[in-house]
Amino acid sequence: MTVQNETLAQQGVILTTGAAAKVKSLLESEGRDDLALRIAVQPGGCSGLRYQLFFDERELEGDIVSSYDGVNVVTDRMSAPYLSGATIDFMDTIEQQGFTIDNPNAQSSCACGDSFH
Secondary structure, eight states: OOBOOHHHHTTSOEEBHHHHHHHHHHHHHHTOOSOEEEEEEEEOSTTSEEEEEEEEOOOOTTOEEEEETTEEEEEOTTTHHHHTTOEEEEEESSSOEEEEEEOTTOSOBOTTSSEEO
């Protein structure tokens, strides 16, 4: 796992080199360069809070924006405290494929990894 932009690592969400490459690839396949990767936390899931990861063209008041290898990662101000220092990676192995979130703020998480407390 390679992390870029170490100074932002202590402030917000971290996007690894592999995850940034996958996001760029997805955006290119859609023919869009005007979208950011938004990560948010919403109530739900079996552990209390659920991650939301999606492309967004909106800019909301209070958004925290970090740029990694040309990819903007956006977090709303309500989700930011839950996600500070969290690392988003992309896995492509025989056991797992998709984005993963390693969140140091999560006290516990469910077995599926989709929600946390």
